[in-house]
Amino acid sequence: MSEQCTEEKIALKNIIEKARVTSREVMTHQERTRLNHIIGQSHQQILSLNGKYIKRPLKDSTVASKFILLSQQSYDSVIQETREVRGIDASGNIDAYSKMIPIGRQRFFPLYWPNIWSELSEDNQERLVNRHKSIKNAQKYSNDAICYMITTHEISHLYMDDSLPLWLQETGAYYYSRESVKTMGISARSPNWEPYEKIYDTLEEKFDENLHHTYFGTLEAQLYRLLICLQYSADDSIKKLFPAKNPT
Numbered sequence: 001m002s003e004q005c006t007e008e009k010i011a012l013k014n015i016i017e018k019a020r021v022t023s024r025e026v027m028t029h030q031e032r033t034r035l036n037h038i039i040g041q042s043h044q045q046i047l048s049l050n051g052k053y054i055k056r057p058l059k060d061s062t063v064a065s066k067f068i069l070l071s072q073q074s075y076d077s078v079i080q081e082t083r084e085v086r087g088i089d090a091s092g093n094i095d096a097y098s099k100m101i102p103i104g105r106q107r108f109f110p111l112y113w114p115n116i117w118s119e120l121s122e123d124n125q126e127r128l129v130n131r132h133k134s135i136k137n138a139q140k141y142s143n144d145a146i147c148y149m150i151t152t153h154e155i156s157h158l159y160m161d162d163s164l165p166l167w168l169q170e171t172g173a174y175y176y177s178r179e180s181v182k183t184m185g186i187s188a189r190s191p192n193w194e195p196y197e198k199i200y201d202t203l204e205e206k207f208d209e210n211l212h213h214t215y216f217g218t219l220e221a222q223l224y225r226l227l228i229c230l231q232y233s234a235d236d237s238i239k240k241l242f243p244a245k246n247p248t
């Protein structure tokens with residue numbers, strides 16, 4: 001991540017302050033409480049699986065304060081304003097910073113309550129209704145599930161070593177998210193995430209604990225970091241997944 005100038009930091013701080021006000025205006029207290037509950041559970045799950053690799057665990061309330069819940073419309077305008085300030089092309093690839101607002105070493109995550117239900121096939125909806133006994137329960141389950149996937153992904157970014165190459169930051173976040181939600185009984189995944197997860201799975205098989213220490217910035221034998229970073233840096237699959245930027 002390149003150094004931010006003071007002007008950019010001030011502009012981003014203003015965006016976040018404004019987003020917090022909007023959040024209080026457009027989202028109900030109940031919705032924000034429900035999100036904080038999900039964040040707390042996601043955070044504890046990340047810590048219980050990866051705590052030994054993480055040097056300084058944060059409080060649940062600190063993690064929750066990094067997320068700003070918005071309506072989809074207000075979320076879109078926050079992302080647009082952030083992109084303008086940071087000079088990120090909206091057509092750019094998915095990257096660790098496209099949906100995250102970094103200010104110095106701090107990171108903030110605007111998000112909106114996902115509505116995955118409407119995107120599910122009729123078969124899937126029916127299956128979920130049968131399993132959860134009512135449409136209302138099935139909708140809540142699927143929207144909560146996607147929310148857990150988002151929060152565990154972003155919390156992984158919160159703890160990662162941000163000097164790692166972008167492709168490693170991102171594939172790792174997908175992996176830690178998948179592993180966390182799996183232990184919470186959520187197994188549904190988007191096929192779009194699989195190529196990212198597959199890369200990290202291959203690294204995990206090869207480097208095991210050294211990979212996790214590398215991701216969370218607590219590796220002692222620096223040689224492994226170099227070896228891990230070299231594994232995919234020049235690989236075609238990385239260029240395909242991160243086309244708009246040099247991910248190394």
Ligand SMILES: [Zn+2]
Nearest residue numbers: 095096170173
């Ligand atoms: Zn990410």
